[in-house]
Amino acid sequence: MGKLLDVKDLAISFQTCFGEIEAIRGISFHINKGETVAIVGESGCGKSVMSGSLVQLLQMPPAYYKSGKILFQGEDIVQKSEKEMRDIRGNKISMIFQDPVTSLNPTMKIGKQIIEGIVKHQDLNKDEARKKTIEMLELVSIPQPEKRVVQYPHELSIGMCQRIMIAIAMVSNPELLIADEPTTALDVTVQAQILDIMKGIQNKLGTSIILITHDLGIVADMSDRVIIMYAGKFVEEGNVMEIFNNPMHPYTGKLLGSVPRLNMSRSESLHSIEGSPPDLYKPPAGCPFFDRCDKAMYICEHNMPKRNYHSDTHYSCCWLNCPMAKDTAEGNEI
Amino acid sequence: MSKYIFKRLLLSIITIWAVITITFVLMNTVPGNPFANENRRIPENIYENLIRKYGLDKPKSEQYITYLKNIARFDFGESMRSDAETVNEMINRGFPVSAALGFEALLISLIFGPILGTIAALYQNKTPDYISMIISIIGVSVPGFLMGTFLIQFIATKFDWVPIGGWGEFRHTILPSITLAMMPLAQISRLMRSGMLEILNQDYLKTAGSKGLTKSVIIMKHAVRNAILPIISILGTTISNLLAGSFVVEKIFGIPGIGMFFVNSVFNRDYTLIMGVTVFYAIVLITMMFLVDIAYTLIDPRIRLIKGGH
Numbered sequence: 001m002g003k004l005l006d007v008k009d010l011a012i013s014f015q016t017c018f019g020e021i022e023a024i025r026g027i028s029f030h031i032n033k034g035e036t037v038a039i040v041g042e043s044g045c046g047k048s049v050m051s052g053s054l055v056q057l058l059q060m061p062p063a064y065y066k067s068g069k070i071l072f073q074g075e076d077i078v079q080k081s082e083k084e085m086r087d088i089r090g091n092k093i094s095m096i097f098q099d100p101v102t103s104l105n106p107t108m109k110i111g112k113q114i115i116e117g118i119v120k121h122q123d124l125n126k127d128e129a130r131k132k133t134i135e136m137l138e139l140v141s142i143p144q145p146e147k148r149v150v151q152y153p154h155e156l157s158i159g160m161c162q163r164i165m166i167a168i169a170m171v172s173n174p175e176l177l178i179a180d181e182p183t184t185a186l187d188v189t190v191q192a193q194i195l196d197i198m199k200g201i202q203n204k205l206g207t208s209i210i211l212i213t214h215d216l217g218i219v220a221d222m223s224d225r226v227i228i229m230y231a232g233k234f235v236e237e238g239n240v241m242e243i244f245n246n247p248m249h250p251y252t253g254k255l256l257g258s259v260p261r262l263n264m265s266r267s268e269s270l271h272s273i274e275g276s277p278p279d280l281y282k283p284p285a286g287c288p289f290f291d292r293c294d295k296a297m298y299i300c301e302h303n304m305p306k307r308n309y310h311s312d313t314h315y316s317c318c319w320l321n322c323p324m325a326k327d328t329a330e331g332n333e334i
Numbered sequence: 335m336s337k338y339i340f341k342r343l344l345l346s347i348i349t350i351w352a353v354i355t356i357t358f359v360l361m362n363t364v365p366g367n368p369f370a371n372e373n374r375r376i377p378e379n380i381y382e383n384l385i386r387k388y389g390l391d392k393p394k395s396e397q398y399i400t401y402l403k404n405i406a407r408f409d410f411g412e413s414m415r416s417d418a419e420t421v422n423e424m425i426n427r428g429f430p431v432s433a434a435l436g437f438e439a440l441l442i443s444l445i446f447g448p449i450l451g452t453i454a455a456l457y458q459n460k461t462p463d464y465i466s467m468i469i470s471i472i473g474v475s476v477p478g479f480l481m482g483t484f485l486i487q488f489i490a491t492k493f494d495w496v497p498i499g500g501w502g503e504f505r506h507t508i509l510p511s512i513t514l515a516m517m518p519l520a521q522i523s524r525l526m527r528s529g530m531l532e533i534l535n536q537d538y539l540k541t542a543g544s545k546g547l548t549k550s551v552i553i554m555k556h557a558v559r560n561a562i563l564p565i566i567s568i569l570g571t572t573i574s575n576l577l578a579g580s581f582v583v584e585k586i587f588g589i590p591g592i593g594m595f596f597v598n599s600v601f602n603r604d605y606t607l608i609m610g611v612t613v614f615y616a617i618v619l620i621t622m623m624f625l626v627d628i629a630y631t632l633i634d635p636r637i638r639l640i641k642g643g644h
Contacts, residue, residue, distance in 0.1 A: 090546035102537040117545040152635040
C-alpha cells in the first residue's frame with residue numbers, strides 16, 4: 001500500500017486584528033490507498049480547518065499555511081496555484097460536509113448540481129453526463145433517480161440530501177474523500193444508512209476516506225486508523241483496536257470514558273471532561289491538555305511531549321508515556 | 335395555480351374598490367369643488383350649469399354609485415377642468431411617455447444595481463465597496479429635483495447631444511431616466527450587497543468550491559440567483575413607481591407624462607381626473623405586485639405555489 005496523502009509538519013494560522021490564531025500547530029500523518037482514517041476531537045480543535053486546508057478551501061486570507069507540506073500523490077498541495085487546485089477539487093479529492101441541507105443550493109435542481117461537477121472534470125456530452133448522474137444516484141441507493149434529478153433539495157429528506165452530497169463528491173471517482181462530520185446532522189437510523197453507503201462505495205471504488213467526527217461510535221464502525229486531535233495538535237494515533245482497547249493518552253481515555261453506554265445504571269451520571277480547550281491566540285508551551293489532565297506533572301506545563309511509540313502504528317504525545325517517566329514512578333525528578 | 339390566480343384577482347378587485355372609496359371620501363371632504371375658484375369668480379348661473387352638467391348637485395351617494403358604474407366600464411369620464419379631453423384620453427397620452435421613461439430607468443437600475451451590489455460584497459470593506467456605497471448613498475439621499483438640475487447643469491450644457499429637456503427622441507430620455515433610476519438603483523445595490531454577503535457564507539458555496547468550479551461560475555450560478563431574491567420583493571413597488579411617472583422629473587425635463595396630471599389634478603380638484611389617475615395607478619401597482627409574486631416562485635422553488643394555495 002502506497003501513501004496517497006502524506007502531511008508533514010503542517011501548521012495553519014489565522015491572521016486576525018487581535019493577533020495570530022494558531023489553529024493547526026504542526027501535524028503529520030499519512031493516508032494509504034483505500035483506507036479510512038478517522039480524525040477525532042472536540043469542537044474547535046481544528047478538525048475542519050485541517051480538512052479545508054487539504055484542498056485549499058479555506059478563506060485565504062485570513063488563513064495561511066505557516067509551514068509544512070501536504071503531499072498528495074507526491075505533489076505538494078500547499079504550493080499549488082488556484083487553477084491547479086480546481087483540477088484536484090471534486091476530481092481527485094472530494095468533500096462532504098456536516099449539514100447536507102445547507103450544503104446544497106436551494107434554488108438549483110439536484111441533477112444540475114451533480115452534472116456541474118461531471119461536466120467540469122469529464123469530457124462528456126449532455127446526454128452522457130445525464131446518464132452518469134443517474135448512475136451516481138443509483139450508486140448512493142436513491143430510489144427513482146429519474147424523478148429526483150428534477151427535484152429541488154427542499155423536496156428531499158435530510159438523509160436523501162446527504163446521499164446527493166455523496167453522489168456529488170463521487171462523480172469523478174476521487175482518490176480521497178474528506179467527510180467532515182458527515183452524520184452529525186442526521187438521525188441515528190439515517191446515520192447508519194449513510195455510513196453503509198460510504199462503506200459500500202469505498203469497497204467498490206477503493207476510495208480513501210478521511211472521516212472527521214466527534215462520534216466515537218462511528219469511528220469504531222468505519223475506520224482503520226484513528227487520530228485523536230486536541231487544540232491543533234495530534235495527541236494520539238493508532239489503529240482502532242489499539243485506541244479503543246489501550247488508550248495511552250489521558251485525553252483519549254477521558255474521551256472514551258465520556259461516551260454514554262446503554263448498560264449504564266440510572267444513578268451513574270454521564271462523564272464529562274472538566275474545563276475547556278486552551279485559547280489558540282496564546283497556545284500553551286507545554287502539553288495543551290495540561291490544565292484539564294488529572295495526571296499532569298510539572299514538566300507538562302512547560303515542555304511539549306514528543307511522540308512515544310507503543311507499536312509501529314500506535315503513538316501518543318504524553319510525558320507519562322515517555323520512557324524516562326518510569327523514573328518518576330520511582331520517585332526521581334526529571 | 336388557477337385557483338390561486340382567481341383568488342388573487344378577487345382580492346385585487348376588492349383592493350381597487352377600497353382605493354376608489356377612500357379616494358372618493360377624501361376628495362369630497364376637501365372643501366370646495368373644481369369650479370369654486372376664489373380668485374376668478376364665475377357668474378352664478380354658469381357655475382350652477384357646470385355643477386349640474388357634471389352631476390355635482392346630486393347627493394354624494396348617487397355620485398359615488400355613478401362613479402363606480404363608470405369605472406367598472408373603464409370610463410373615467412370627462413376632465414372637469416380641460417373640457418377638450420376625457421380622462422381616458424389624457425391617460426392614454428401620458429402613460430406611454432411615462433412608461434417608456436420608467437422602463438428605461440428600470441433597465442438602468444436593474445442592470446447596474448445588482449452589479450454594484452455584487453462588486454461591493456465581493457470586495458467588502460475595500461475601495462470598490464466604498465465607491466458603490468457612496469453611489470448608493472447619493473442615490474438615496476439626493477432628491478430627484480437636485481439630481482436632475484445637476485445633470486442638466488453639468489452634462490446637458492456641456493454636451494450638445496444631450497438636450498436639457500423635451501421629449502421625442504432617445505437622447506431626450508437619457509438624463510431623466512438616469513435621474514429616475516438613481517433611487518431604485520441605490521436600493522437594489524444595497525439589498526444586493528447585504529444579500530450577497532449573507533450568501534457568500536453559505537455552505538453550498540463551499541460545496542460548489544469543492545466541486546472545483548471557478549470563482550466566477552460559483553458567483554454567477556450559485557450566489558447571484560439566491561442573493562437576488564430580496565430584490566424581487568421590492569420590485570413590484572419600484573416598477574409601478576417608475577411606470578406611473580414622477581411629477582418632479584417630468585416637470586424638470588418638460589416631459590408630457592402622467593406624473594404631471596397626478597399632481598395638477600389634485601391642485602385643481604379635478605374630481606374625475608383624480609379618480610381616474612388614482613385608480614389607474616392602483617391597477618398598475620396591483621398588477622406589478624402580482625407579476626412579482628409569480629416571478630418569485632419562478633426563481634425560488636421553495637415558495638412554489640402548491641395546488642389550492644401557497
